[in-house]
Amino acid sequence: MPTPVVLMLAERDDAEAVYVSDALAMRGARVAWFDTAWFPVRADMTVRLGDDGWRGEISGPDGAVRLDDVTAVYYRQSQPFSFPGTLSEPERRFASVEARFGFGGVFMSLPARWVSHPARLADAEYRPLQMATAVRCGFRVPASTITNRPDEARDFARSGSGVVYKATMHKLISEDERVKLIYTTPVSADAIDDRVATTLHLFQTNVPKSHDVRLVATGNGRVHGVAIRTDDPSGRQDFRVAYGSLTYESTDVPDEVARACHAYLKALELELGVFDFAVTGDGAWWFLECGPGSQWAWLEDETGAPIAGSIAGTLLGVAA
Known part of the structure; x- marks a missing residue:
């Protein structure tokens, strides 16, 4: 056979x-x-x-x-x-x-x-779906709005202690024959102008995080969390800005976060999720996004976390 x-x-x-x-x-x-x-x-x-x-x-x-x-x-x-x-x-x-x-x-x-199945991956790329699913699964999710109304965006920016703009999908743009990343960017109400009316924009309360965690959850019940830290203020806002300043360390995952991750995978019929969290000084984990196809190999390089082994076990049908 x-x-x-x-x-x-x-x-x-x-x-x-x-x-x-x-x-x-x-x-x-x-x-x-x-x-x-x-x-x-x-x-x-x-x-x-x-x-x-x-x-x-x-x-x-x-x-x-x-x-x-x-x-x-x-x-x-x-x-x-x-x-x-x-x-x-x-x-x-x-x-x-x-x-x-x-x-x-x-x-x-x-x-x-x-x-994971391509059809499920395609669905799971929608950030608004990610955020709604995260709320239903018990994650803390920052207050958010999606709008193309400048007045609504300005009102939202004034309602909290700080707001950031995030792209809902395209994090890369090509301009002047150069490819540029769209980073998580703090915005003030005064900086929001009528250009907002041209398309939908995602604005979100800015979480005052102490560090990031990228967490990989697999369909066989495993979770691997890696704390990502930097002393660079811009890198703390968006770690992609300051890769050279980052440090990495495997971190324990709170039980309620692990449960919510697996509930999320089940809800969207995924066998793998790469979750990003902002962790605040009081130890609260705030859901930012789940990229079903995001990168994690460099984290295994840096920490030795057995992420690939958990994915291999999922593929072979081996339970945690």
Whole structure:
């Protein structure tokens, strides 16, 4: 009988996927990789519809994998397909859509354990959904408003002890041929002008945190918290501003936070969540967001937290 396969739908140099692949190999699992960027130059697929779904195989630089051998899938962000330069732009668009829906439809039809399923990941990217789910699951969530009314935004900014602006989705912008990050930014009522009317904006009470925690929760009941600290005031506002000043330390996770994390995963049907918290001086943990596909490998590097092992256990169906 063929050995069950865990399929890695990821780039070969994706740090998180490499960590998980190594952890699976240490547990004796058979791991197969498929990078969508390989198709069609270095990869192909042939499947036929049977009584129980699609059967056939995908092949890439490492050889062929039968889909009915796949028992679990670790999914990272898909990469663009690599079509020959001989295709015209309309042909390229057509080929890309056909490949996307062909591969996506076949993969998502597999009766496999996903970490996490692409459809659930897509839903979980919506920050307003994250925030509403967090409230229902018992997290502390800062007071927030989403509006395109400048007067409402100014009123909100005056109502508390400080307000920040956050992007709801696009944290990167391209301007003057440069890619820029959108950071969490303090704003005053006087600084809010009529440009707010052009689209929706998220404003949130500014939590006076002592440090950040990035927490990884997995579907098999594990949680790993890493405290992220800095003496840089701008880095304390948004640690992405000051990576060079950050220190990392594994931290205990309060029971009520761990319970809320697993309630959150269950509510959104996720097998993995990367949560960000602001921790205040009195020890309160404030939910900021949960990026289902956010990075965590550097935290395992820095602290030795066995995050990849917990994800591998989830893929293999091993309970905590």
